[in-house]
Amino acid sequence: MKLYDGGRAPNPRRVRIFYAEKGIPLPEIVPVDIAAREHLTPEFARINPARRVPVLVLDDGTALAETMAICRYLEGLHPEPALFGATPKQAALIEMWNRRIELGLFASVTAVFRHSHPSMADLERQVPEWAQANRDMVDDQLTLLDLQLAGSRFLCGEELSVADISAGIAIDFMKPARIALPEEFANIRRWHAELSSRPSWRA
Amino acid sequence: MKLYDGGRAPNPRRVRIFYAEKGIPLPEIVPVDIAAREHLTPEFARINPARRVPVLVLDDGTALAETMAICRYLEGLHPEPALFGATPKQAALIEMWNRRIELGLFASVTAVFRHSHPSMADLERQVPEWAQANRDMVDDQLTLLDLQLAGSRFLCGEELSVADISAGIAIDFMKPARIALPEEFANIRRWHAELSSRPSWRA
Numbered sequence: 479m480k481l482y483d484g485g486r487a488p489n490p491r492r493v494r495i496f497y498a499e500k501g502i503p504l505p506e507i508v509p510v511d512i513a514a515r516e517h518l519t520p521e522f523a524r525i526n527p528a529r530r531v532p533v534l535v536l537d538d539g540t541a542l543a544e545t546m547a548i549c550r551y552l553e554g555l556h557p558e559p560a561l562f563g564a565t566p567k568q569a570a571l572i573e574m575w576n577r578r579i580e581l582g583l584f585a586s587v588t589a590v591f592r593h594s595h596p597s598m599a600d601l602e603r604q605v606p607e608w609a610q611a612n613r614d615m616v617d618d619q620l621t622l623l624d625l626q627l628a629g630s631r632f633l634c635g636e637e638l639s640v641a642d643i644s645a646g647i648a649i650d651f652m653k654p655a656r657i658a659l660p661e662e663f664a665n666i667r668r669w670h671a672e673l674s675s676r677p678s679w680r681a
Numbered sequence: 682m683k684l685y686d687g688g689r690a691p692n693p694r695r696v697r698i699f700y701a702e703k704g705i706p707l708p709e710i711v712p713v714d715i716a717a718r719e720h721l722t723p724e725f726a727r728i729n730p731a732r733r734v735p736v737l738v739l740d741d742g743t744a745l746a747e748t749m750a751i752c753r754y755l756e757g758l759h760p761e762p763a764l765f766g767a768t769p770k771q772a773a774l775i776e777m778w779n780r781r782i783e784l785g786l787f788a789s790v791t792a793v794f795r796h797s798h799p800s801m802a803d804l805e806r807q808v809p810e811w812a813q814a815n816r817d818m819v820d821d822q823l824t825l826l827d828l829q830l831a832g833s834r835f836l837c838g839e840e841l842s843v844a845d846i847s848a849g850i851a852i853d854f855m856k857p858a859r860i861a862l863p864e865e866f867a868n869i870r871r872w873h874a875e876l877s878s879r880p881s882w883r884a
Contacts, residue, residue, distance in 0.1 A: 527825055528781055547777035554769025566757025567743065573750035578731055608811040622730055
């Protein structure tokens, strides 16, 4: 297998952390330089017509794009530890939180970055009004996350799941998006400190 | 079980179509009137703090929100027909296409509706510039979908999957979003006509 990787961007990091939490060695890495627009070349569009990283190319040549599709494939091959949940109910609750984060905090933080950061001006048709609208939503999204983390060590109980990876990466990505994490979110701070100390988080 | 439903909105429809394609009878339905802002009441926020429909409440009281979490839960209880794929590779390809559609065409069509339709002015902080940016992306997203459908009956082969449900609902929702489907997308038209003729599509 070969992993077309995108360095520090949030989705490539989610996949590498997932590998590390599974205890699976990374496959051959093909670096894709997003800043140099390598993901927008005709060569890369033949691998992923949606022109996004990461992409996992299987040994039979199948190109598997989309972060969560790659992670689910790895979970299918290596069921333990079950980062997507082991029973239908636990799997559904993890999916619910993963999506709440992805469609909420993760989407807003990445929208602020894409639509306001000077380094993205060449890569994105920036809509400053959309950056601002998302910036204004972040506090409510953090409140929802903090409330959930008040009740348990991780988002869906005492074990880490893929929802924690998505949420932790969203918090990390607030820094390049230039959004401060308010002091008051004590549960987020406790949980994020624990995440950041895991060996996987260096991925 | 009880399903808090939202009528003709795209996500409630996806869940009802999923039930129908699985051959599972619908549970008790609790209608939620989005136009009357019932999903924004404090009572509803106790069921789903993210204030979205649909929500499936299990017999033990667990409130399961997020369309795909509900569908995956149903797939866990009733594995056949496998609308999320039966092998790790097929499941990953279906997840890839479902996400390409959800993060692409589905997201753009719903953004156009939410940020430009007069009926949404009271429900959404509308950003007209974001509606326009999304309107401008739809043609490329339709091209990607049409190309994929040129090669097979459904998005991921000869059998319907959850990715077809998401994509078909996105096409349906172009009408209220006031986006025309250009004549040239013959594969989309053929596939969408077949979807629309299925009994599930009346859900």
